Amino acid sequence: MKMKASPVLTTLFAGAVGFFIGVSFPVDITPKLQCGILPWSSSFSRNTMLGRLWGAPFRNSSSGTPNATGSEPLVEVATARNPVEGAERRLPPGIVVSESDLHLRRLWGSPKQDSPARKYLLALAVGYGERANVNATVHKFSDNFDIVLFHYDGRTTEWDQEFEWSKKVTHVSARKQTKWWFAKRFLHPSIVAPYDYVFVWDEDLGVDNFAAEPYLDIVRRHGLEISQPGLDVTKGPAPTYYITARKNGSEMHKTDAGGEHCSDVGKRPCSGFVEVMAPVFSRDAWRCVWHMIQNDFVHAWGLDSNFWRCVDDPEEQIGVVDAQYLVHHAVPTLEGQVKACQYEEMFAFRSRVSRADKEVANGTSIQN
Known part of the structure; x- marks a missing residue:
């Protein structure tokens, strides 16, 4: 006589086999199925028999230490994000260094013992033909300055032999x-970030009546963001813009309006103006x-x-310092076809500025 398996027993047997197969090959599906009504959710204590039997296959044993309630976190999400966009x-954010400087450092010894970048930059x-004048200029700047020389003639090693x-x-x-070609490529804001002030100067400036530290004292006292030393018009050629001429008996001035060459304080270069020759930023x-x-x-x-x-x-934060002044020797270093290029660039730059201003104005009018 053949025994027929009861449908109930067959169903129970198949369920038991499936359960133990599932235990043997667990799959973490909790992130997709986590819900308050399921046995592995917080509504079921892991200390109950049902919680231990059902929750074990789905619980990630490496997910971390128990929290204050005694339950383990099911999913860990990284919260640290790098704010840098590039x-x-x-x-990791802690290793990113976005700024540098032009301060020389040793090849030996502990980096901790190196001197830091200076406060200012020249x-x-x-x-090389103007080395005597450059030497005089460098000696007017204290040890608080890092110095970079941009050599346009390719001669560099000779300087070390002489100075x-x-x-x-x-x-x-x-x-x-x-x-300015050098400045665009080697004085990026991230490179000069450590320096409070940056002097971007020509080589042909007489500095007998100039000292850098007293100059900066005046700049700070008057709140100047952009400045230059006054030019001694009694020695050297007449200035291109009379606002840059030194005024006798004055510590500094911000305008030439009302004088012989300027009638309107609101127009450049009557105020808010310094030249590209010896600016300080x-x-x-x-x-x-x-x-x-x-x-x-x-x-x-x-x-x-x-x-x-x-x-x-501009009328308050740009000025000319009279108490510390220079003589412009006007040594010609660019000749021939260069002059035509200078004018062509100037007109092209004006056109670009005008176009950019119009784009901003049009954008503003559209927004309004």
């Missing part, structure tokens, strides 16, 4: 390039000016007429 976002475009200080400054060489002002330097231009003619855009109040 490719460096792949790095950048000079130089040729001891040359071995302690940074040298950058590119033949037949201008100060605060860190914040330089960040703005650097972005205004056109990468495909080299002479920067017309740039100084737009320095006012890089401060909040």
Whole structure:
């Protein structure tokens, strides 16, 4: 006589086999199925028999330590995010260094014992023929300055042979390039970020009546973000813009309005103006000016007429320091077809500025 299996027993047997197969090959499906009515949810204590039997296959034993209630977290989510937007976002934020400087460092010893970057930066475009004047200029700047020389004639090693200080400054060489070409490529705001003030000077300046630290004292006292030393018009050629001429008996001035050459204080260059010859920028002002330097231009003619855009109040934050002044020797280093290029760049720059202003105005009118 054949025994027929009871349908009930068959069903129970199949369920038991399926259960133990599931226990042997657990799959973490809790993120998709987590719900308050399921046995592995918080409504079922893991200490109950049903909770232990049902929850074990689905609980990730490596998910962390129990919390205050005694239950283990089912899913851990990483919360640390790198706020950097570029490719460096792949790095942990704590290792990202977004700024640098032009301070020289040793190849030996502990990095902790290296001297830090200085408070200020002097950048000079130089040729070896003007080395005597450059030497005099460098000695007017204290040990609080890092110095970078931009060599437009390709001669660098000779400086070390003649001047001891040359071995302690940074040298950058590119033949037949201008100060502003160098500045765009080597004075990026992230590179000059440690410096409170940046001097971007020509090489042909007489400095007998100038000292950098007293100059900066005046700049701070008057809240100047962009400035230059006054020019002694009794020695050297007449200035291109009379606002830059030194005023006798004055510590500093911010306007030439009302004088022989300027009648309107609101017009450049009657106020809020310094030249590209020997400007001094605060860190914040330089960040703005650097972005205004056109990468495909080299002479920067017309740039100084737009320095006012890089401060909040040009009539108050741009000025000429009279108590510390210079003589412009006007040594010609660029000749021939260069002059035509300078004018072409200036007109092109004016056109770009005008077009950019119109784009902003049109965008504003659309928004309004």
